[in-house]
Amino acid sequence: MAGTVLLLAASPVGRGRLVDAAGVLPVLAAVAPAVLSGTDTANVVELADPLEPQAVLTRLRAAAAAPGPLTLYIAGQLQLDRRQRLPHLALARTTAATVRYTGLPWHWIREELRLRSAVDTALVVDVHADEEAWRYVAERGLDCGANAAVYGRVAPVGGRRGVAEPAYMKAVATLLRSGHRPPLVQLHEKALARIAESSAGRDLVLAVPGGSAPRPPFAHPSTRLGRLQGQAPTAPGTDQAPHAVTQVPLPPGTQQDPHAAISAAVRGGRHGDADVLAARQEQLAVGAYGSASDEALHWAEVRADLAMFAGDAERSCRAWLAVAGVRLAAGQAVDAPAVEAAVDRAHHQWGRITDAARARELGPGLAELRLRVPGRRQGALENVQRQLRQLQAAQ
Structure with a gap:
């Protein structure tokens, strides 16, 4: 079985750098691809101090869509943007003032993995965080989805002199250079043991086994054993992670994990079967929680992505426009991550519609949404208006 590995090491260039993230890549690159993946063979994609979040998103999306097991190794630093106060992975051009536009929003990682199964998807994470970002993770967790x-850690930087190093990831890489990848929980514990003296109990430990119920994926060292035994603590004052998706029952006759069944259907080219499975889940969620619930919207978004995988840009665009409309009607903010993501994806799919009449039909609705939800990319509204004028002129 072939797997996919994405090695992402990122931190700002210059005075804003908290950790030399890319310094771990030579050690990781010395590990055989099959060992990094835990499969017979593997494709490895390496991103060292990337500049643009959209470029990282493209590689992440391709990795998430690849068949077989996926392992993401992520080293870097977390920062909160000033507008929404949400965690971003800082990239090479990121500064405190430009995080929202130059950093990789952490929720993009969660969104791109939502069609995968926890059985064959894993993140190994070693990130450093400034005081604000570290407090955010301590209180709310680092939501990577269900x-x-x-596995990994979030390390504080307060009181340290100079640029830190991704010690946890280096320990992981050193252990893997033996040529054997043990179960991730064992690899994680061995790596923590190697850095225990230097971390001095300050780190927030990430430890969520595959298939766990959605919850903030972190634990303090004192509660690590309980987490690994399935008795996971939650963030103070919460019972699950923000925007976590509650799994709904499968219809009779389906596989136990709907995401695994859907992913298998997509990989097999059975796009119609995949949509039928997702549609059933959406119906169950609507009946149980309502059409504007997180559960129902999750499956509506899954169906929008499935249309994209099937090459049906028009259906995907319509679905994303509908999701954005429901979220806005429910009172979600125009700059909420889920709202921005829905409009961005509707925009992207609209640009791929080959039938000019269909594109003209959907264009005004997209332009209206873009007026309300400009998103993170400058000129998005102007782009829609310009393309719509061209389509209308060509009639």
Whole structure:
């Protein structure tokens, strides 16, 4: 079985750098691809101090869509943007003032993994965080979604002199250079043991086995054993992670994990079967929680992505426009991550519609949404208006 590995190491260039993230890549690159993946063979994609979040998103999306097991190794630093106060992975051009536009929003990682199964998807994470970002993770967790196993740590930088190093990831890489990848939980514990003296109990430990119920994926060292035994603590004052998706029952006769069944259907080219499975889940969620619930919207978004995988840009665009409309009607903010993501994806799919009449039909609705939800990319509204004028002129 072939797997996919994405090595992402990122931190700002210059005075804003908290950790030399890319310094771990030579050690990781010395590990055989099959060992990094835990499969017979593997394709490895390496991103060292990337500049543009959209470029990282493209690689992440391709990795998430690849068949077989997926392992993401992520080293870097977390920062909160000034507008929404949400965690971003800082990239090479990121500064405190430009995080929202130059950093990789952490929720993009969660969104891109939502069609995968936790059985064959894993994140190994070693990130440093400034005081604000570290407090955010301590209180709310680092939400990676319900569809991936997550192991690693979030380290504070307060009181340290100079640039820190990704010690946890280096320990992981050193252990893997033996040529054997043990179960991730064992690899994680061994790596923590190697850095225990230097971390001095300050780190927030990420430890969520695959298939766990959605919850903030972190634990303090004192509660680590309980987490690994399935008695996971939650963030103070919460019972699950923000925007976490509650799994709904499968219809009779389906596989136990709907995401695994859907992913298998997509990989097999059975796009119609995949949509039928997702549609059933959406119906169950609507009946149980309502059409504007997180559960129902999750499956509506899954169906929008499935249309994209099937090459039906028009259906995907319509679905994303509908999701954005429901979220806005429910009172979600125009700059809420889920709202921005829905409009961005509707925009992207609209640009791929080959039938000019259909594109003209959907263009005004997209332009209206873009007026309300400009998103993170400058000129998005102007782009829609310009393309719509061209389509209308060509009639």
